[in-house]
Amino acid sequence: MNIQNHLITNIPVFEIDESFEKVLEFFKENTFSHVAIVEKGRFVGTFSENDAEIVEANTKIDAHRYDLEAFFVRKETNWLDVLEGFARNEANLLPIINTDEQVIGYYDLTDIVSVFIDTPFFTDPGNILVVATGIKDYSFSEIAQIVESNNAKFIGGFITDVQNDVVQVTVKISTENFNEVVQTFRRYNYHILFGNSDDQFLEDLKERSDYLDKYLNV
Numbered sequence: 001m002n003i004q005n006h007l008i009t010n011i012p013v014f015e016i017d018e019s020f021e022k023v024l025e026f027f028k029e030n031t032f033s034h035v036a037i038v039e040k041g042r043f044v045g046t047f048s049e050n051d052a053e054i055v056e057a058n059t060k061i062d063a064h065r066y067d068l069e070a071f072f073v074r075k076e077t078n079w080l081d082v083l084e085g086f087a088r089n090e091a092n093l094l095p096i097i098n099t100d101e102q103v104i105g106y107y108d109l110t111d112i113v114s115v116f117i118d119t120p121f122f123t124d125p126g127n128i129l130v131v132a133t134g135i136k137d138y139s140f141s142e143i144a145q146i147v148e149s150n151n152a153k154f155i156g157g158f159i160t161d162v163q164n165d166v167v168q169v170t171v172k173i174s175t176e177n178f179n180e181v182v183q184t185f186r187r188y189n190y191h192i193l194f195g196n197s198d199d200q201f202l203e204d205l206k207e208r209s210d211y212l213d214k215y216l217n218v
Contacts, residue, residue: 003079006111007096013038013103014047014061021057023047036095036103037061037068043101045070046091072097075104082112121156126172130160130194131185138167146188147173150180168193 013036014023026035027049034046045068047061055064072095073085085094092109116122131143140157147154157171173181182195 003082003107003112003115004075006107006115007075007105008108008111009105011035011093011106013095015039016044016060016062016065018061019057020052020055020059020061023061024052024055024057027052032093033091034069034089034093034095036072036106038103041102043072043095043097043103044068046072046095072103073107074098079112079115082107083116086112119156121172124155124172126153126155126174127178128170128172128194129178129182129185129192130168130170131190132166132168132193133190135162135165135167137189138169140169142188143169143171146184147171147181150177150184152177152181170194 011032012022012026014026016037016039023035026032033049036043037045037047044065047064047068051064051067069089071085071089071091073082075096075098077085082094086092086107086109094107094109095103096105096107098104143157144154153174153176155172155174157169159167160170161168178195182192185192
């Protein structure tokens, strides 16, 4: 999946020896959660919109150097890792850094999630199945094998939760032989947490996923 086409270059970065005045104006005029701060052109961190209320406009950014958050992605970063960067840092804007530690642009959460939703996992017809098993017993290849051994098509899947040594995996499969697939998972001692249609699953995913909620509420 090519997300490099969504690199944004018209959002500013701010030098650390500047005052917060323009940074505060930036947050007033936009709905972004963070913005990149550089020192002599090199990335030093991101300033959060959540901290905008505790700084004075005439204060130098450098006075809050140690409050900056040090997260970023590279241009070649995988799209799944980019999504994780948004979710892990509760951000809707990620700076993109090159090998010289210069900010070459940003990724906007709205753009990246729209790419994610356009993948076959969401667009291809099929059924959603959520299964759980012990983390020591977990094998993604076994999950795919169970699906395909019942002459069903494995469209995609990903880990959606890990708690108390139990891993939860969401898979999307073709509608053919769906019941047989479910029964085979049970024979392999998988716990079936969910198995239903696309529409119900997508609604549930949108409600429970922080980063999708942010996208849908923009």
